[in-house]
Amino acid sequence: MALEDYEFEAKYCSRCSQCKWIPLNKIRGWRFAQSCPAISRYNLHAYSGGGRVITANSLLQRRSEITDELREIIFRCQLCGACQVTCHLIGEIVEPLEIARELKIRAVEEGKIPLEIQFMVDGLKREDNVFGEPKAKRGDWAKGLDLKDINEERVDVIFHAGCRFSYDGELRGVIRDAATLLKDAGVNLGIAGREEGCCGGRVFDAGYRGEMEKYADDMIRRIKASGASKLVTPCSDCYGTFKYLYPMIGHKLDVEVLHITELIDRLMSQGKIRPVKEVRMRVTYHDPCHLGRLGETYEPWNGEWKKVLGQVTISEPQKQIRRGAGGVYDPPRRILKSIPGLELVEMDRRREWSWCCGAGGGVKEAYEDFALWTAKERIEEARSTGADAIVTACPWCERNFKDVIEKEGMDFMVYDVVELLMQSLEG
Ligand code: SF4
Ligand code: SF4
Incomplete structure (x- = not known):
């Protein structure tokens, strides 16, 4: 794919800003209602999924070019996919995640790359x-x-x-x-x-x-x-x-x-692994983006977009749009629930609505402050559940959480699912 392949989709962004928020029926309050780390941190529309779509449209129409300022916006994005999931609640056409990815690829092709x-x-x-x-x-x-x-x-x-x-x-x-x-x-x-x-x-x-x-x-x-x-x-x-x-x-x-x-x-x-020892702890589970909403199986599509009755645009054959619901959510939770004595409590932003740990998309490497800001937001959400620890299933999440906890001097623990399971095995 190339940025030009999204020319049609890029025109369909309605500027509704749905891609900035978790649907309100999924959460308990405003404190943890935001879905996109970039717009939440920088508070300028260009940083959001929709802002990236509009940027792509502008570049494709040759109305703008990748300046040094735009390069910074393009790379301050974890490619976490939250915008893609939230956008598809209302539409079937725009793919903000893939467009955000193509913007990075275009910037690299033009040599506009953070050191x-x-x-x-x-x-x-x-x-x-x-x-x-x-x-x-x-x-x-x-x-x-x-x-x-x-x-x-x-x-x-x-x-x-x-x-x-x-x-x-x-x-x-x-x-x-x-x-x-x-x-x-x-x-x-x-x-x-x-x-x-x-x-x-x-x-x-x-x-x-x-x-x-x-x-x-x-x-x-x-x-x-x-x-x-x-x-x-x-x-x-x-x-x-x-x-x-x-x-x-x-x-x-x-x-x-x-x-x-x-x-x-x-x-x-199959009874080949049996947790038996008690692990007395209350934990909350963080869904890694690439295991959850970005861990779905890829479905190729080579169809076309068609206008019906001069109004509605549909894909033919129907395009399988990434919604995140097909990711790996239950296996890690089943493992945690099988550990005697362990209590699992959930955060508001979970499964395909999960908040990113902050480490993806080259952000940990290029913008450590942004990566840690994103991780801190997640640790605060985890602490708000009353949990003693946050558990994840990805070393990049674990590293970023550990780094922010150490930097901020927070009293909170981070584990991989495997680490807790090991504590409950015999031997
Ligand atoms: S990307 Fe989607 S959700 Fe975001 S403003 Fe555009 S149409 Fe709305
Ligand atoms: S991929 Fe994530 S960080 Fe990038 S614009 Fe979308 S929601 Fe924001």
Whole structure:
């Protein structure tokens, strides 16, 4: 796709601003009614989903160009998808998320790129990870676990750790536990170790299309060689990339893609994992964008828009618009509810209406202040439920929450679902 492919959609924004708000029947009050971090933080229409659609329309009509000021607006967007979900309550045509993505891609093509994003991409090109850390250390997290190497042995399930879990020393324990848990439950799994590459999703969300295509090709080749039938990942960013972004650019993986919470949920229903010990805690669950509303399966559409009776515009055949309801919401909640003694309380903004953690779309790399502001808003919402901790299922969310809690000196805990489950297992 290209920005020009959205020319028709870009004209259909009615400037209604629905994309800034959670539907009022989903929430209890105004305090947590906003849906878009960018418009909430910067309070100027251009930052909203609708503002981005209007910007795209203006560029396509050649009425404006990408200036330095506009570049800043374009990249201060997590591509969290909340605008896409809320817009589709009232319309079927406008796709603010995809248009916001195309704006970033256009800015990159024109060389209007924040320096920090360039550093991230340079590091990726050099070392195959978004931190620019040595590629040779990618598999270090698995030292001593005796996991199979998919480059040497055939396995049923590929365990894809992702960049953040592989290189973030504070979070590594989660994937060591997760891989051991699956192995002990009888899953024939293996890892690519130092040969594992980035999924490419984070640079794609920062406007670099070509890099993700390269990593998608690499992943397809690796999967074919491994003979595996499933790929499981503990990272929601990677999950959303495999499930939606790869098919969107025509690179579908030829295996079943699962998030770790889906596979654990399946194993629990088969009695292969049993939480038994009490974990006395009240927690609230944060839906990661790329596991929830952005974790839906991609549905290709090659139809056309038609005007009916000179008034209503319809798609033919009917276009499956991304609404977010088909994301992964129940498996992590079922795991948490199965832990004895654990009480799960919900925030207002949940499931497809979830507030972003703030770390996506290159924002954590380029605009740390905005990323932390967004995370702080979520922690305040989590605390308002009376919970002792926020639980998530993505290392990027966990890292951003931990960073803001430390910076602000807040007294609040952050966990991955796997961490709490481990506390309730025997042994
Ligand atoms: S993007 Fe959608 S919800 Fe936002 S102003 Fe335009 S039509 Fe309204
Ligand atoms: S993708 Fe998220 S941050 Fe970007 S405009 Fe839409 S709601 Fe706002």
